[in-house]
Amino acid sequence: MTEKTAAAMSGGVDSSAAALLLQRAGHELVGVTLRLFDGGEDGADAAAAASQLGFPHRTLDMSREFRTGVIGPFISEYERGRTPNPCVRCNRAVKFGALLRETLALGCARLATGHYVRLNLDQGSGRWLLKKAAHPEKDQSYVLAMLTQEQLSRALFPLGELSKEEVRSIAEEAGLASARKKDSQDICFIPDGDYGAFLRRYTGKDYPSGPLLHEDGTPLGRHAGIVGYTVGQRRGLGVSSSQGRLYVKEVRPGDNAVVLSGNASLFSSALEGEALNLIACGRLDGPVRLRAKIRYRMAEQPCTAEQTGEDTLRVTFDSPQRAVTPGQTVVLYDGDTVVGGAVIARSLPR
Template sequence: MTQAADNPGNNTIAVAMSGGVDSSAVAALLHAQGYELVGLTLQLWNQRRLAGHEGMPESVQGRCCSIDDVYDARRVAEQIGIPYYLVNQQDRFEADVVKPFVSEYLAGRTPIPCTLCNNHLKFDQLLLTAQQIGADRIATGHYARNHYDPARGRWILSRPEDKAKDQTYFLFGLTQHQLAHTLFPLGEMQKPAVRQMASEAGLNVATKADSQEICFIPGGDYQVFLKAYLDEQGEAMPDSSGELVSTTGEVIGRHTGIHNFTVGQRKGLGLTSPNPLYVMNIHPDSHQVMVGSDADLLSRDLRADRLNWISIPELTEPIRVQAKIRHRHEPQPATLRPGPDGTAIALFDEPQRAITPGQAAIFYQGDEVVGGGWII
């Protein structure tokens, strides 16, 4: 665990408490080490807000940042004996996470709301709130590592000891300032040891299951959420119906909207074929959706924009990296070089399957995060 280099003497830390076992274990660990702690939970989304709309379930179990999670976080803070505050950021969450998610999906891209949340709220507004109450640093339950490298004069973000729980893919947007004021106490630990630590501390969440769903998307059904949200806003689902075309441009069918598709998708195409077909490309301007074989999904290059560099100040020449194109993708060797208009281009040594616009691409050298951006 690394302290911020510019203020190592401040003993007060704000713990981002999600109500799960990881952040609760962090609070117990730091409290046992003698730090002055304040527990903070961000209230991001009203889980019952769209419950009356078609297809939206009443139950919120298993979702991140639910009402039950807030209750669990408060109870853990009481168990440990630290001050606890619930910070309402629902308006900011809707503006910076939900609305961009809706816009991206309607445009035929596949966004990552958890990364947007980290960039705009959990490591932005939470740090501001912490500093307002006298805590110079925040600690989170993310599985990642950070340290200051004096030779480079930069804070470095690295993959954790427990590679199966690696969350650096969702943290590529962290700035140098945010990394300097953030602690990742679980970076050197394995998940079973974290649960054991929580159990030994007597925390009621020690055996709590990990959240599996995005907080505002029940069951992972994006289409149900889009319809319900637009209905609430008094907006109709835009007509993006169009043609299904082959890789040669032949029209082989029609679809009811590009928001129903993502690159690599096989089911729900409404086509019959002797061989499996997959979504290859989505063209928002023409509303065409191109389909092809599994082999057609393979590609050797990607272009990314809205880049954030961590281990380097900027990309000025080609470098060798391992590039990760989705959360469950194993980083693959590639050459990364500057592209036009502030973009970066990665050329993989071997073709990769279903490189998807709207997803993030993270670039590593060993365990270090070089930086990342959004695939276009």
């Protein structure tokens, strides 16, 4: 009996082309679309693509799982003065968490997505290795760095060797309506990018104003609620200074203060991470020379990583890094291979 594969489909070109490639490779497919929140993906475009390709499609309501696994932590992190990455959390908790469990219950052995990454089984260690996409401009390994070995063992990523242009061409040649559909850019549940307004609207809370302080303690004004600020931010501060441009250096929920500084004070030589998830190995033995990214759109930086506890680590950069932001994800690389990821707990001074 042929094992079924679930194809996660958003209705966009990437997930549609991934399903098409799997079908051509002989997989028996079931298309699945997640309904995560009111006003989100309704599954119509994905269902149309599945119908055109000739396999069944289901829309699954996972709004409850999304609220508890993504939106809840997103809110609590901002209220703690941190800046979370909801896409990283969603991939682990919802797409390869709740959705994977549901597709296994439907009789599917694997879950495929349209992410641009590669996946190999290392025969020596028996570990699944997550690798960067062949075309670095589309690589999405950063947002999958918190997946577990069990999750990766069930995953399929058909687009890892392809460029975006090749994917669009494949979809266009097959006559898929998504071939020229624009990519989504913003956080799916905050399409206008106004995180502070979303938090107020969703929670019903009125986050109070508080002091804007220079890093030397000098009062500079009042902020509009700490949930509207993130490390490195310059726009919307509403203050002027004889010392030049100011940026958010720290968000302090303890005294409801936002601390500002000049650009030079934003640089850190190291960071401490928590919730460590290792993919390429079970533990980091001693200091290891690697490269690291502290945000999605940045070049990897040479560093030394050292595991300091069961799920904690310290990353020391060869060159100080700007705006190391608590709540964001640090991802470690050894060449093309993702060693693992962690949540940034704090930056360490130069």
